[in-house]
Amino acid sequence: QIVPVHVLKRSNPSLAVFFFSFMSLITAFTSVLPPELWIHLAVVACGNRLEETLVMLKSAVLFSHRKMRFHIFSEESLKSEFDKQLRQWPDSYTKKFEYRIYPITFSVGNPQEWKKLFKPCAAQRLFLPVILKDVDSLLYVDTDVLFLRPVDDIWKLLRQFNSTQLAAMAPEHEIPKIGWYSRFARHPFYGSAGVNSGVMLMNLTRIRSAQFKNSMIPTGLAWEDMLYPLYQKYKNAITWGDQDLLNIIFYFNPECLYVFPCQWNYRPDHCMYGSNCRAAEREGVSVLHGNRGVYHDEKQPTFKALYEAIRDFPFQDNLFQSMYYPLQLKFLETVHTLCGRIPQVFLKQIEKTMKRAYEKHVIIHVGPNQRR
Ligand SMILES: *[C@@H]1O[C@H](CO)[C@@H](O)[C@H](O)[C@H]1NC(C)=O
Numbered sequence: 001q002i003v004p005v006h007v008l009k010r011s012n013p014s015l016a017v018f019f020f021s022f023m024s025l026i027t028a029f030t031s032v033l034p035p036e037l038w039i040h041l042a043v044v045a046c047g048n049r050l051e052e053t054l055v056m057l058k059s060a061v062l063f064s065h066r067k068m069r070f071h072i073f074s075e076e077s078l079k080s081e082f083d084k085q086l087r088q089w090p091d092s093y094t095k096k097f098e099y100r101i102y103p104i105t106f107s108v109g110n111p112q113e114w115k116k117l118f119k120p121c122a123a124q125r126l127f128l129p130v131i132l133k134d135v136d137s138l139l140y141v142d143t144d145v146l147f148l149r150p151v152d153d154i155w156k157l158l159r160q161f162n163s164t165q166l167a168a169m170a171p172e173h174e175i176p177k178i179g180w181y182s183r184f185a186r187h188p189f190y191g192s193a194g195v196n197s198g199v200m201l202m203n204l205t206r207i208r209s210a211q212f213k214n215s216m217i218p219t220g221l222a223w224e225d226m227l228y229p230l231y232q233k234y235k236n237a238i239t240w241g242d243q244d245l246l247n248i249i250f251y252f253n254p255e256c257l258y259v260f261p262c263q264w265n266y267r268p269d270h271c272m273y274g275s276n277c278r279a280a281e282r283e284g285v286s287v288l289h290g291n292r293g294v295y296h297d298e299k300q301p302t303f304k305a306l307y308e309a310i311r312d313f314p315f316q317d318n319l320f321q322s323m324y325y326p327l328q329l330k331f332l333e334t335v336h337t338l339c340g341r342i343p344q345v346f347l348k349q350i351e352k353t354m355k356r357a358y359e360k361h362v363i364i365h366v367g368p369n370q371r372r
C-alpha cells in the first residue's frame with residue numbers, strides 16, 4: 001500500500017521536499033510527445049492585463065502534465081515584457097511549454113471597428129480559426145482565468161464531441177430567472193440563459209470546414225464569411241461584444257455546441273447570490289474565472305486569495321507549504337463573505353491536484369517492485 005505523501009509530509013517535511021524534486025523527471029517525459037499531441041492554449045492580452053495573463057499561464061504550467069503551446073495575442077507594447085518574464089521561469093517549467101506572441105489582427109471588416117467591440121482586442125478571439133491555420137484544436141481562455149487542475153482534464157472534453165459539435169462553453173447562468181441574457185438581451189442567444197465565452201474549447205479544423213446557419217442568407221456561411229455581416233446586423237443590439245456574437249451563432253447552430261458544466265468556468269455569479277453551481281459543490285472548482293476585476297478589488301476575497309496564492313508561489317518551493325497552507329489561512333478570513341462560506345468548493349480540486357502530483361512522484365520513485 002502506498003502512503004499518501006501529505007501524510008508523510010506532516011511527519012517528515014524533508015521527505016516531501018525530496019519527492020517534489022521528481023517533478024523534473026516527469027517534465028522530462030512530457031517533452032518527447034509529438035507536437036500533434038500538445039495542448040494549445042490561446043489568450044488575448046491587451047492594456048493592463050499582462051500580470052493577470054502571466055498568472056493564468058503559470059497556473060496552467062504548474063499543474064499540467066502534457067506539453068503545451070501558448071498562443072499569446074497582444075499589443076506590440078507588451079511583447080517584450082511577456083518575453084522577459086516567461087524566460088525568467090525556472091527550466092523545469094519552461095520545458096513544459098513553448099509560446100508564440102502574435103500581433104492583434106482582423107482579417108475581415110474594419111479593424112478599428114472590431115477593436116471597439118466591448119473591450120479592445122476582445123474580438124480577436126473570433127478570428128483564431130482563420131489565423132491559426134495549422135492548429136487542429138485550441139483552448140481559448142480570458143486573461144482572468146485560473147486553472148486549479150491539469151489543463152489536460154479540460155482538453156480531454158474535445159474527444160467527447162459528437163460528430164456535429166465543434167466548440168464547447170459553459171452556461172452564462174444556471175438560473176434563467178436571474179440570468180443576464182434571459183432578462184435583458186435584445187438579440188438571439190444560446191439555450192435558456194446563454195453561454196459564457198471566457199473558457200472555450202474549439203475544434204478549429206471543424207470550425208474552418210463547417211457551414212453555419214444564420215439569419216442573413218438561407219444557405220450556410222463559412223465562419224470567416226459570416227463574422228462581419230453578423231456583426232453589422234447585430235452591432236446595435238449587442239452589449240458583451242464577441243460573447244454576444246458567439247451566442248447568436250450557437251442560437252442558430254445549437255447542434256454545434258458542447259455545453260460543459262459550471263465547474264469549468266466558475267465565476268462570482270456562482271456564489272455571490274448563494275451557491276448555484278452544483279457541479280462545483282460536488283467536485284470542486286476546476287477552472288476559476290474571476291471576471292469583473294475581482295482579483296484586483298476587495299469585492300470577492302475568495303477569488304483574490306486564489307489569484308494571489310498562485311501569483312506569489314515561488315516556483316521551486318513545496319506546493320503544500322508555499323501555496324496550499326497559506327491559501328487555507330487566507331480563506332479563513334473570508335468566511336463572512338457569500339463566496340467564502342463555501343471554501344471547500346474552491347479548495348477541493350486544487351488540493352486533489354497537489355496530492356496527485358505528490359503521489360505520482362512517490363510511485364515513480366519507489367517503483368513497482370518496491371511497494372509495500
Ligand atoms: C477535430 O476535428 C477533426 C475533424 O473532424 C478531427 O479529425 C480531429 O481529431 C478533432 N480534434 C480533436 C482534438 O478531437
Ligand SMILES: *[C@@H]1O[C@H](CO)[C@@H](O)[C@H](O)[C@H]1NC(C)=O
Binds near residue numbers: 164
Ligand atoms: C450532438 O449533440 C448536440 C447537443 O446535445 C445535439 O444537438 C446534436 O444533435 C448532436 N449531434 C449528433 C449528430 O447526434
